[in-house]
Amino acid sequence: MQYNYRNVTIKDGFWKKMEDLNSKVTVNAVYDRFYETGRIDAFKFDWKEGEDKQPHFFWDSDVAKWMEGAAYILSREDRPDLEEKIERLIDDIEKNQCEDGYFNIYFTVVKPEARWSCRNWHELYCAGHLMEAACAYYDVTGRDRFLRAMEKYADYIAKVFVEERSAAFTTPGHEEIELALYRMYKTTGKQKYFELCRFFLENRGAPDNTEEDILESPYYAQNHLPIREQKEAFGHSVRAVYLYSGMADLALETGDEKLKEACIALFDNITTKKMYVTGGIGSAYRGETFTVAYDLPNASAYAETCASIGLMFFAQRMIALDPENSAKYADAIELEMYNGMLSGISLDGDKFFYENPLEIYLAERHRIDMLNYTERWPITQRPKVFGCSCCPPNLVRLLSSMGNYLYSYDEKSGEVYINQFAESVYENGDVKVSVSTNYPYDSTLKVKTNVPVRVRIPAWCHGFGGKNTYTKIENGYACFDAGEFEIGFLMKPELVASSVNVVRNLGKAALRYGPVIYCAEAKDNEGGVHKLYIDSEKVEDAKVSFSEELGRSVIDCEGYYRVDEKSGKLYAPYSLKFEKTNIRMIPYHCFANRGECDMLVYLNVK
């Protein structure tokens, strides 16, 4: 099962707009912020003790992700500005790479004595991101000096970790290099990188590996068990999904059934026990972690943008590893595309959320202000810049490679899988598939193909129709022969409830319209959102319209506003007094674009 963004051209519609926003605004904004904060100049390796803008130990990775994203943009656009920036960075990398192959800003200019001494200082994580960027740049441009530098670095890492075992730890404290080494292997064809990838994966949580835990917990960095025995997602959620992505790469490469089973179990555990309705994962601020099953608090939801992106990476690999269930993985990707991942970026493309809460209730946040103490809550507005800036460049590289997720090609059967829907063309040698659609505003796809195709039937849809007939339904896909056809998914506003085990959401529901989860903002709902009740029997008739302000479909639902009896009493015999009201819902990913206000995904239901 192959996929490659370079086989895909997005022509128009929602994702063309996002691609353009990224290449016109986001990629520049992120670079500018990185420049202002010293991240770019840090690659000159000339920082001196006492100067400001001291390099941080994860800065290499921030810039590497940006380089990777910029490289993807170069595959479609003539962008001498980006090319120049990348080339200058590669100059610096070549110039400042150590003789032995080592490359890390922090551990060369700030703390050289500490090289490979602390497992939690992201050295291998930074290396991994640089390797991914090098592969991407080589793929797009054919120029190999960045890739050669990273090969040299990877060779050196193999020497230190495998041959000499001279580092103070065996496996990275923050996983990433595993999937990056697999990519190095696929890009260069060199088996040694696959072996190094395998080394890091097989040693994680291995019984004879007694290396230190991070945050004093074996769970935090998925150290608690060997990889094949991990069946429940634990610990830092970004680390986790990066690890699972590497595991899926290894399982695909080796055909290891036990490892594949672990990957499936982990994916299912996340998506059936530990994922928000928006696709957000990692519910706890403390450690940015997965917690226990069904622990999905809304107002304090951490749900890091990078974790949503990481889940897309993992799911994409699972499509290849477990193709007969590919629909469920593609469903998860779709959920992230329109919700948990997408809420990470502002509508104007230059502001970002690290955390993505499902509720903002400002009154509650002020509860103990009088002691000059504020509880810890997710921020309510996307800032332009923040210290730990992993998410913005992660969005840059994701939004510039969305083609990866639209199609996959089964080289055995010769079929093309249409996994995600956008006005686009897939071309791979003689194979050509074109899709015309205004998805997600409209769910009709017009398809023209010269090979048999399979169209994912989205999990949210309760039926579909079209002008031509499918040959069969299999594994969540409608199968069509070569030719032209149309298919339309039944799309109506619908209430979605979480499992009753999420007891804080009992009696509440989220509104879904196609793949998009909606929320209510106080901005649109006079009197606030917390006392609103959506009328479950009228949801089908809710009015969908296009908002010029947001550039998105908004939904007006019939509902009610709970009011008190006039007594003014704090406690009174139970009664339900409602006033009819309209409830305006907007796509969740659009929240917090018009100033700070209360927001709710899960509304009360009447």
Added chain:
Amino acid sequence: MQYNYRNVTIKDGFWKKMEDLNSKVTVNAVYDRFYETGRIDAFKFDWKEGEDKQPHFFWDSDVAKWMEGAAYILSREDRPDLEEKIERLIDDIEKNQCEDGYFNIYFTVVKPEARWSCRNWHELYCAGHLMEAACAYYDVTGRDRFLRAMEKYADYIAKVFVEERSAAFTTPGHEEIELALYRMYKTTGKQKYFELCRFFLENRGAPDNTEEDILESPYYAQNHLPIREQKEAFGHSVRAVYLYSGMADLALETGDEKLKEACIALFDNITTKKMYVTGGIGSAYRGETFTVAYDLPNASAYAETCASIGLMFFAQRMIALDPENSAKYADAIELEMYNGMLSGISLDGDKFFYENPLEIYLAERHRIDMLNYTERWPITQRPKVFGCSCCPPNLVRLLSSMGNYLYSYDEKSGEVYINQFAESVYENGDVKVSVSTNYPYDSTLKVKTNVPVRVRIPAWCHGFGGKNTYTKIENGYACFDAGEFEIGFLMKPELVASSVNVVRNLGKAALRYGPVIYCAEAKDNEGGVHKLYIDSEKVEDAKVSFSEELGRSVIDCEGYYRVDEKSGKLYAPYSLKFEKTNIRMIPYHCFANRGECDMLVYLNVK
């Protein structure tokens, strides 16, 4: 308006059992714990640096409250054991009181150089409790050496604070001495104690008083405004209600209308904006404080036992200060008597809650265990002993003086107010009123009286009947002439909802039966309590029965248990699937007497 527990004899029933439990178990258990922890021997003033059991700066107050409670018991019972213990403590107090009148263990044996140097170290608070104990012991025994010692101390305090102004602060960091000085004034007849009481009250938050805030907040110790301008309850809840009690004493004594208005505003603010349905106040652990209006989280509820007791003190004074509204104050007292205060003590009388949560959800507490980190939650079981041990002796003195709350006597009209209901007799000179009742299990009162009486019609009741007719209803009381009569309040299980402004409780309700708030414990409800829905239309028909295990009425309600569709999915189209079930409810004050388990006051309602 007079009240005095010594005019009241509780003969039988609920409060006789509590009185007996206190005098047979609690008063001894608290003394024993105080002895074991060194609090008793600390009065010998022989602790030396390096020894264990170093006296804490609030230990004087713990023991003083115990002495006060033990004194009340002596008023009814021949208890040479208690008398001996009190006398030995008074020996120590006399022996170790400083020449100048000062008495404080910590600031004599541990940190003598720090006398009157730190506002937050409870010196005046300890002094106040000692004075209250001295008054109580003098009232009961007529022996005055404790009272004389405390007069000497009070005189010294007046010298330091008023004449010399030599202390590092002007008003106490923890209020208590204000109401204690008022009591000294009433007990000794000496105006100077009233003046000192007034001094501390008038200087609190005064514009020219620039003394330090505690916890860096003017709100914490009610320093933010002069007393007459305080209209919203803020800060540490126990401090607050002790202050407001002193304010009510001052307003009563002086007839100061503006101060009376402030007292009424504060009482109304608490009971209509910041009080749990159980009577618990001070919802935040951080600073043990009142927070903003309607901020009443259930699982993290602080609701300190001492704060509930303090609210009873405040409300009792308000009955005298604002007699035409006395029913509302007596209602608040009743709420505490059967709920918020009473949950502070175990059914067997020797274990105590400092905090009184309205919900226990163990699953949520385990959410980030894997990082060896536990969020801060109220404890789930009453321990026998704890470091900050203010609540246990506060319960001892309260439960031994319950007569204070049953009756008040209006000397002007010659009427007796029956405020709370117990099998009891009120005798005051020629005035004699006797009440026969099995309240709160049954709501019928049989009354025999030789003066006109007023019977409070409880706020929870929706009607009443009886064998004799009242002459009129006035200010929430049914008025009767001298003679014999019977009155019965309509008492049915009923759902109580909080204001819609408490948005976390929307769609939920508490169960009330007469004055008693009920809760559901997982112990009685297979499958846990969080997925239960009580059937609002069947509550009236709920079955009340007596539980031998708890010695209380329990209630079986018709209800439902929410179950998921069989899909096992985390998210599915909104639907409500219920299974019928019985819901066993127990009095809230009985929770956590049978081992740790989930508990809920606010159940979902269908």
